[in-house]
Amino acid sequence: MHDLLIAPFADFGFMKRALVACLCLSLGGSSIGVFLILRRMSLMGDALAHALLPGAALGFLLGGLSLPAMSLGGFLAGIMTALVSGAIARFTSMREDASFAAAYLTALALGVLIVSLRGSAVDLMNILFGAILAVDNQAMFLIGGTTTLTLVGLAAIYRPLVVECFNPGFLAAMGVRGAFYHYLFLGLAVLNMVAAFQALGTLMALGLMLLPAVAASFWSREVWSMTAIAAPMAFLSGAIGLLVSFHAGLPSGPVIVLVASLFFLGSLLFGSRASVRARLSRPVHLRG
C-alpha cells in the first residue's frame, strides 16, 4: 500500500513537484471552471485554451523550450483572442461563440505551423499535451503565483462577477461596466490556462478546471459549494492520475484528465441532483 500510494511521492522530487502543481491548479482552476459553467462559457473557455498555442509556439520559436517566453507568448495570445472575439461579437451581429470558434481554429492552425517551422514532433507534443513530470521550480512559481492571484482576484470581483452572470442589466442600470469584470475574469482564466499548459498542454489545460466543476454541478447548486466540491475532486484527479501514470508508465496529462472524466461520469450517474440516479429514482412527491 505504502509502495503503491506514498512511495512515488516520497522518493521522487519530480512527483512531489507534480503533486503540488496539481494542488495549486485544482484550487484556482476549479473556481474558474465553476464560473465558466455558470456563464455558459465552457466551450468558449476551451477555445481560449487552444488559442494559447500560437503564442506559446512563437515564444518557443524565439526562446526555445523556455518557460517564461512560452508562458508570456501564450498569455498574450489568449488575451488577444478574448479581446478580438469580444470586439468582433460587439461590432458585428456575429454571436460571441461563433467568433471564438473562428478565432481558435485560426490560432490552432497558426500554432502548429509555427512549431513545425523549427521544432521536432516531440516539442509539438510537449506543447499540445504538456509534461507534468517535467515541472521545474520556475514552473512551480508560475503555478503557485497564478493560484494566489486567482483566489485573491476572484474574491475581490466576486460580487460584480456574480451579478454580471445572473443579471447583467441590473449592473448596467447601477452604472457599473460589467464588461470590465467580464474581461478581468477572462484574464484570470487565461492566466490559469497558461499555468496549466506546461503541465497538461494547451489541448487539455481546461480539463482539470472544467471537468470537476461540471461534476460538482451534479452535487450542489451554490457558487461556493460547487467550488468546494470541485477543488478536492480536481486534486484527487491529479493525485490519482499521477500515480497511475507513474506505475503504468503512461503520459500524465491525459491520464489526469481521464481520471477527472471518471469523476464526471460518476457524478453524472450518482450525483444528488439532476443526475441519472435522481432522474430514475422518482421519489414519491410531497403532499403540498
Next chain:
Amino acid sequence: MRALHCRHAVALHVVGAVKAALKLVDLTVSYDRHPAVHHVSAEIPAAEMTALVGPNGAGKSSLLKAMMGLAPRIEGRIECSARRIAYLPQQAEIDRSFPISVLDTVLLGRWSRFGAFGKANKADVHDAHHAIDSVGLGGFERRPIDTLSVGQFQRVLFARLLLQDADLVLLDEPFAAIDAKTVTDLMDVIRRWRSEQRTVIAVLHDLDQVRRDFPNSLLMARELVASGPTVGVLSSENLLRARAMAEAWDEHAGACEMPLRQSA
C-alpha cells in the same frame, strides 16, 4: 461605485400646478438608425402613477431604457429631477437558473450603498427581510431563485425595487404572465410608492387596469399619440390612431427629414 443618479439632473420644472418628474424634449431613440422612439415631447408628473401604453414595437421599452441612460443613441433631451431611479426590465434579461438565493437577490437593491466591494450591514439585511415580507414571500429568504414560479420571482424583483429606495420607479411590463392575485399584491406596493411621493412609470397592456389604477397615461406608437389624464388619453379615437400608426410602419424608411427642433 457611483450611486445611481439621473444623468440629466436639473431643477424641478413647475408645469402649471403639477411638478414634472421627467420632461422629454423632442426625444428620438434609434437602433441601427431605425427610430424606436421618434420626436417625442412630453412631461411626466412627479409623485404620480403614469402608464406607458402602446402597441408592440411602439418604443415603450426603449423609452424606459433612454430614461435610464441605457439606450445606445438618443437625440433630443431628457430632463429629470429624480435623485435616484429604480428600473425593472422585462424578465427575459435575467438568468433565472443562476444559483442565487432570494435574500441575496433582494439585497442587491442596496447596490448604490455598498457597491461592488462594500459590506451589507445589519440594516440592509433587516430591510431586505422586511421587503421580502411585504411582497408576501416571508420564509422564502433561503430559497434559490430557480425554484420560484414566475409570479414569485416577480415578487422578488419588487422586493429588490423596494430596497432601492428610488424616487422614480420604471417598470417594464411588470404584470406580463402574472396571475390576478400577484397583480393585486404588487399593485398595492405600487400604490404605496405613490403615497410615499415617488413617481412610478409602468409599461402596461391591460387597458382596463390602466383606467382603473393609473390616473396618468402616455400613449405612443413610436411617436407620441397623447399624454395626460388617462380618461382623455385612452379615448377610442386615440387608440385607433395608435393602431393605424403601428400598421403604417415602414421598415425600409429613408432618412428622417424632420429637423431637430432647438428646444427651449
